[in-house]
Amino acid sequence: MALIRPSTLLLATAISAPALWHTAVTGDLTATVAMERFLLAVAVSAVLLAGLRGLTASYSRHRIATAPVRAEDRAVDPPQ
Numbered sequence: 159m160a161l162i163r164p165s166t167l168l169l170a171t172a173i174s175a176p177a178l179w180h181t182a183v184t185g186d187l188t189a190t191v192a193m194e195r196f197l198l199a200v201a202v203s204a205v206l207l208a209g210l211r212g213l214t215a216s217y218s219r220h221r222i223a224t225a226p227v228r229a230e231d232r233a234v235d236p237p238q
Contacts, residue, residue, distance in 0.1 A: 160204065160208075177196070178196065
């Protein structure tokens, strides 16, 4: 599970955007609360994206194993 991937941090920022907005713009949340929510969002994002990567990785392995190969690519030329 990768916590510092750009995709994880981007999703965590999107999830915690309301808290960050209320901290930076409206000022009705403290920075501590916003950072706690962001760190929780990082953990949730990492779990969600790890599951998504696990699902999509199995599809690519199956596709590569069953991919058709052209006849000229199957023929192996003997070394000269």
